[in-house]
Amino acid sequence: MLQGKWFSALIGIVLGIACGGHALAQGTIKVAYTDPLSGPFAQVGDANLKQMQYIIDYINSKGGALGKKFELVPFDNKSQPSDALIALKSATDQNMPFIMQCSGSNIAAALIDGVNKHNDRNPDNRIIYLNCGAVAPELTNEQCSFWHFRFDLHAGMKAEVMVRALPKETTKVYLINQDYLFGQSVQREVRNYITKLRPDIQIVGDELIPLGKIKDFSPYMTKIKASGAQALLTGNWGPDMNLLIKSGVDAGADLRYYTFYAHLAGGPTAIGAGGDNRVLAVMSFGENVAPEIGNKEAEAFTEGFRQKHKFDFSAAGFRTIFEYLQAAVNKAGSIDPLKIATAMEDLQVKDFLGFDTKMRKEDHQIISEYFVGTFKKGVKYDAEGTGLGWATSATILAKDIDQPNTCKMKRPSAS
Amino acid sequence: MEVFVVSLLNGLVYGMLLFMLASGLTLILSMMGVLNFAHASAYMLGAYFAYTISLYIGFWPALIIAPLLCGLIGAAIEMWGLRRVHRNGHIAELLFTFGLALIIEKVVQMSWGLLPVPYRVPELLDFPLFKVYGTQFPAYRAFMLAISALMFGAIWLGLTRTRIGLVIQAALTHPDMASALGHNVPRIFTLVFAAGTALAGLAGVIGGNYQVTEPAMAFTMGPIVFVVVVFGGLGSLTGCFIASILMGLIQTFAVVFDVSLADLLAKFGFVVTSSTPFAEVLNVTLPRVGALLPFLMLVLILVFRPRGLMGTRDT
Numbered sequence: 236m237l238q239g240k241w242f243s244a245l246i247g248i249v250l251g252i253a254c255g256g257h258a259l260a261q262g263t264i265k266v267a268y269t270d271p272l273s274g275p276f277a278q279v280g281d282a283n284l285k286q287m288q289y290i291i292d293y294i295n296s297k298g299g300a301l302g303k304k305f306e307l308v309p310f311d312n313k314s315q316p317s318d319a320l321i322a323l324k325s326a327t328d329q330n331m332p333f334i335m336q337c338s339g340s341n342i343a344a345a346l347i348d349g350v351n352k353h354n355d356r357n358p359d360n361r362i363i364y365l366n367c368g369a370v371a372p373e374l375t376n377e378q379c380s381f382w383h384f385r386f387d388l389h390a391g392m393k394a395e396v397m398v399r400a401l402p403k404e405t406t407k408v409y410l411i412n413q414d415y416l417f418g419q420s421v422q423r424e425v426r427n428y429i430t431k432l433r434p435d436i437q438i439v440g441d442e443l444i445p446l447g448k449i450k451d452f453s454p455y456m457t458k459i460k461a462s463g464a465q466a467l468l469t470g471n472w473g474p475d476m477n478l479l480i481k482s483g484v485d486a487g488a489d490l491r492y493y494t495f496y497a498h499l500a501g502g503p504t505a506i507g508a509g510g511d512n513r514v515l516a517v518m519s520f521g522e523n524v525a526p527e528i529g530n531k532e533a534e535a536f537t538e539g540f541r542q543k544h545k546f547d548f549s550a551a552g553f554r555t556i557f558e559y560l561q562a563a564v565n566k567a568g569s570i571d572p573l574k575i576a577t578a579m580e581d582l583q584v585k586d587f588l589g590f591d592t593k594m595r596k597e598d599h600q601i602i603s604e605y606f607v608g609t610f611k612k613g614v615k616y617d618a619e620g621t622g623l624g625w626a627t628s629a630t631i632l633a634k635d636i637d638q639p640n641t642c643k644m645k646r647p648s649a650s
Numbered sequence: 651m652e653v654f655v656v657s658l659l660n661g662l663v664y665g666m667l668l669f670m671l672a673s674g675l676t677l678i679l680s681m682m683g684v685l686n687f688a689h690a691s692a693y694m695l696g697a698y699f700a701y702t703i704s705l706y707i708g709f710w711p712a713l714i715i716a717p718l719l720c721g722l723i724g725a726a727i728e729m730w731g732l733r734r735v736h737r738n739g740h741i742a743e744l745l746f747t748f749g750l751a752l753i754i755e756k757v758v759q760m761s762w763g764l765l766p767v768p769y770r771v772p773e774l775l776d777f778p779l780f781k782v783y784g785t786q787f788p789a790y791r792a793f794m795l796a797i798s799a800l801m802f803g804a805i806w807l808g809l810t811r812t813r814i815g816l817v818i819q820a821a822l823t824h825p826d827m828a829s830a831l832g833h834n835v836p837r838i839f840t841l842v843f844a845a846g847t848a849l850a851g852l853a854g855v856i857g858g859n860y861q862v863t864e865p866a867m868a869f870t871m872g873p874i875v876f877v878v879v880v881f882g883g884l885g886s887l888t889g890c891f892i893a894s895i896l897m898g899l900i901q902t903f904a905v906v907f908d909v910s911l912a913d914l915l916a917k918f919g920f921v922v923t924s925s926t927p928f929a930e931v932l933n934v935t936l937p938r939v940g941a942l943l944p945f946l947m948l949v950l951i952l953v954f955r956p957r958g959l960m961g962t963r964d965t
Contacts, residue, residue, distance in 0.1 A: 278864065281764040414938055448941035450861060450870055453660040454905035455937075460785050461653045474870070477766065477862050487778055487786035501766045505862050546765060621768070 263306035264299070264570055266291075266365070266560075267326035267334040269319050272311035276447065276473045278501050279338050283367070284309055286550040287335075289540050294557045300564035305557065314338070316345035323349050327362050332572050333560070335365040337387075338472075340417040343369030350382045354572075354647070361572040367556055371420040375598040379642035382572070384579060384599045386556045387519065390417065390470065390495075392636045393605070394424035396517045397468060397493050398432050400607045400629055405491075407439045409464035411455065411479065413471055414443040421470030421495070439464050447475060452482035460488055472496035477505030484509035491515065498549055498608060498625050503618035506610065511623055514610040520551030521608045521625035522616040524588060533587050537616075547618050555586045555603065559594060573647060591633055598642035602633045652783035657902045659782065663791045665898020666798035667860070670853035671871065672878040672890050673805060674846030680885040681821055681842050683740060684732065687747040690872035691754035692720050692847040696854025697863045698762055701769035709772035717851040724847025728840045751868065759865045766864040794856050801852065805887065818842060823885055823962055877944045881951055883961020893959055897944050904940030 268287065270280035287307055295304040308331065310322035319342045326334045336346055346364055354361040366374065366385040370393065375385050388396075401408070410425055412418035422441065429436050439462040442455070449455075459467060467490050471479055480492055484506065491513050497506065498516040506514055522541075525534035533551075540548040560575075562584055567574035580596040592603040608625030610618070617624040675689045696716050703712035727750065735746045770776075771790045778786035809815040821828040821838055829835040861867065874897065882893035912922035912932040922932050951958060 274866065274869065277759070277866065278764045278766070443938050445938065445941045447870070450874075451660065451664045451901070453664075454657050454902040457653050457656040457660065457785060458906055474862060474864065474866065481862065485786070485788050501862075501864070504766050504768045507768070507770065545763070619765075619768075 263304050264301075264560075264564065265306050265308055265326075265329065265331040265333070267308050267310060267322060267331045269310040269312045269322035269334065269336050270338050271314040272309060274313050276314050276338060279473055279499065280311075282499065282501075282546060283337050283550065283553070285544055285546075286540065286548060287553050289543065289548075290550070290554045290557055293536070293554070294561055297561075300561045301568070301570070303570075305560070312336075312342060314342070316342045319346055320349050323353070323362070327353055327357070327360055330360060331362065332570050332575065333363050333365055335367055335556070337366075337368030339415075340369040340371035340374060340420070341415055343371070343374055344378060344416065347374060347378055347380050347383050351380050354382055358647075363572045363576055365556060365560075367553060369417070371416045372424065373416070373420065375600040376641045379598050379640075379644055381576060381599070381644055381646050384559075384576075384594060384601075386559070386601045387552055388603065388605055388636060389600060390420045391424040391427075392638055393470075393495055393517050394421060395428050395432070395636060395638065396605050396607060396629075396631050397495070398425065398428040399631070400493065400515065400517070401433060401436065401466060405465050406435060407437050407462070407464045408466045408468050409440040409442075409459045409462055410438060411440075411442045411444060411459075411467065411469045411471065413446045413475055415446050418443060418446070418470055425468055425470075444471075444475065447473065449475065449478065452479045453486060455479070456482050456486045456488055459483075459490065460486070464490065466491045466493055468493045470495045472499065473501075477501055480506050480510060480514060484513075493517070497610065498618070501619075503547075503610065503621050503623065507621060508612075508623060510610050512609060512611045515628070516608045516610070516625065518549070518606050518608050518625070519603070520549060520588070521606060521627060522547055522549075522618075523608075523614050523625055524606060524627055524630075526615045527627055528588065530588055533589075536587065541616075547616070551587065552603075555584065555592060555601070558584050558586070593633065595637075595640075597644065598640040599644075600640065602637050604633050605631045605636060607631075652785075653906055656782050656785050656787075657906050658899070659787060659791070661899035661902035662895065663794055663860075663898070664902060665895035666795055667853060667857050668875065668878055668898055669891055669894035670798050670801060670857075671850055671875045672882070672894050673802075673887060674849035675875055675879050676882060676884075676887060676890040677818075677842050678846045679879055681818065681825065682732075682839050684743045684747065685740075685876075686843075686846075687744070687872070688727070688750040688754060689747075689846070689850055690868040690875060691751045692724065692850035693854040693857065693871055694758060694863075694865070694868035695723065695754065696720050696851030697769060697858025697867065698758055698767070698854075699851070700855040700858060701762075701767050701863055704769070704772075713852075713855055716855045717848040720851025720854070721844045721848030725840055725844035727847075728843035732843070733836065733839075751872070755865055755868060762865070764865060766862045769859045769863040771859045790860065794860060797852070797856055801849065802891065805849075809887065814838070814841070874944055877948045880948055881944075881958055883958025885962045886958070886960040889958055889960030900943050900947075901940055904943055905937045907936050910935045 271277055272280045291305050291307055299305055312318040312322055343366055350364045364383045368387045370387055370390045372389045372391040412422045476496055493515050495517050497514050498518045522537050537548045563575050563578040567578040579594050583593045586592050590604040594601055606627050607629040609628045610623055611626055612623050614624035614626045671693055678686050699716035699719050700712040703715055735742045775790045775793050777789050779789040779792050780787050817833050878893045878897055882889035910933050922929055
């Protein structure tokens with residue numbers, strides 16, 4: 236008897252939760268977010284999550300979209316494509332219109348494939364994949380999909396920015412990249428743009444390293460020094476980037492480091508004062524951009540994040556994503572993914588710094604301004620309490636990185 | 651030549667760091683038969699403790715206190731955890747330490763956050779000691795070498811010149827006989843486990859600022875330490891030492907040699923083109939797989955010499 240009571244109580248609780256959950260789903264626009272939240276790359280996912288949450292709170296305070304608030308639902312994918320697909324399944328099971336993922340182009344490739352198949356089979360329960368940082372160029376070229384929108388410049392565009400940032404006196408460069416889809420694209424694209432834009436530069440070394448496996452980069456440094464390189468160009472991220480630069484600084488190598496990700500969470504701490512004026516990052520945003528261009532509102536927004544969290548705000552791009560979502564959902568007038576995706580095409584949004592951005596229709600690649608930052612002393616906002624911060628050394632406007640694409644987009648029929 | 655000398659030094663430093671970690675694990679594994687998955691977690695704890703302590707009273711006290719703390723934790727784990735689990739056999743112990751490693755990682759994440767902490771080399775040692783062909787050799791690395799060499803000496807003396815050392819040695823090779831002779835083997839177990847954890851902690855103190863102190867450091871360091879222990883052989887500190895240095899050097903030198911299987915075949919007059927079967931695999935250069943070499947060696951040694959390099963018993 237007692238057992239029976241417990242059982243019905245349990246049923247009651249479960250029902251209560253289920254109904255509550257359902258009611259909530261009616262009230263919010265859910266965005267599934269999947270990235271590594273545990274394991275060696277957890278720092279990246281965690282930092283992303285906190286910044287997105289801050290941005291969503293802001294967007295919601297500005298009215299969300301269609302009177303509904305956005306809600307972020309995180310799923311840990313442990314840097315594994317299989318786990319990302321499980322996240323996708325959970326997201327579609329709960330009828331979420333969006334799934335977002337930032338880290339790992341191999342995962343992104345799996346997700347694009349998964350989303351395509353799912354949307355083909357379930358036309359009444361489609362989902363849009365918002366790519367916030369997987370930047371292998373293939374994803375919007377050979378693999379491009381109507382359901383995939385990329386909100387970060389792809390590796391080819393970043394590579395062009397990086398190569399353009401190389402000073403005239405640099406003639407010997409060394410490339411180190413992670414041995415997977417993304418690292419290999421960086422390697423190929425950087426090579427490409429060096430031959431195209433700077434034929435005077437000689438690539439004295441070109442290396443791929445196993446992802447997240449190297450604990451000591453000193454042997455690489457020895458090799459790099461022996462090659463006589465003046466600059467090290469790398470797409471590495473997470474510990475692979477931190478340890479690489481740290482060992483270079485320790486060895487007193489006379490190098491400049493051109494990176495894609497040195498400005499992201501954990502980078503400045505690991506690099507430290509030894510990296511003064513040596514480390515550059517190709518970045519979508521830096522905290523000193525706003526004061527440098529005199530945009531008080533943007534400065535206040537980033538400062539708000541600083542006061543709330545212990546680390547720096549680097550993800551202006553995420554705010555652009557949600558501004559696109561807001562605009563597209565309002566334009567579509569519904570949360571039907573097909574309508575939203577259509578509304579998103581060729582949508583133009585002025586980002587919060589005041590620059591023009593555009594979601595290119597033919598390949599669903601965002602075209603936005605980009606910055607090159609130099610890590611040095613004497614900036615207004617230092618990074619991670621190191622006393623050094625990112626000073627903007629170059630700003631590249633959206634129209635200057637509008638690279639061509641080879642996408643042959645398959646659009647869903649009007650039915 | 652220049653690359654050779656610098657790589658040799660780097661390999662030595664890394665090898666010695668590995669040895670500090672692996673020596674404790676070897677002692678624990680060969681004596682108690684416990685494959686301690688939480689060993690690398692002690693390494694991480696050592697680094698984090700040292701970081702926190704160095705914020706308040708400086709690096710030098712931390713060098714002593716942090717390993718002691720780790721040792722205390724180790725003793726507690728052995729007395730109140732492992733000893734109970736021990737009754738249920740090795741699988742239970744294995745799972746116990748595995749769970750422990752996950753818990754420690756989570757605790758570290760919750761107390762110190764996911765981001766790397768700014769645990770830096772003490773200023774006193776933050777200068778280049780000498781230059782080898784233009785590459786600076788930081789004084790801190792020399793300090794690491796010195797500490798690990800000191801530690802090797804201390805363990806060796808302790809094991810061969812003291813009474814407790816003799817009992818430990820006896821228990822290493824003949825655990826049943828030692829206990830039959832009336833020695834308090836459980837207490838020795840606690841002692842060895844605590845000492846092993848303290849050594850890992852010490853490795854963490856000096857390795858944490860040489861590398862980066864972050865929650866993933868245990869996870870990345872763990873597997874390679876197991877390789878060293880198995881490769882060196884059960885019950886042999888010398889084997890462990892040789893294996894550590896070897897692994898350090900292999901990983902360092904693998905990076906330096908830009909050769910692939912295709913190059914090797916070319917020496918025998920066999921030219922690999924893109925149409926050759928497995929051309930992709932044959933063209934992979936050594937640095938790309940350098941980090942995997944230790945694991946390849948682990949597989950080979952388990953197949954051809956299961957007792958390890960200098961081991962006295964089968965693994």
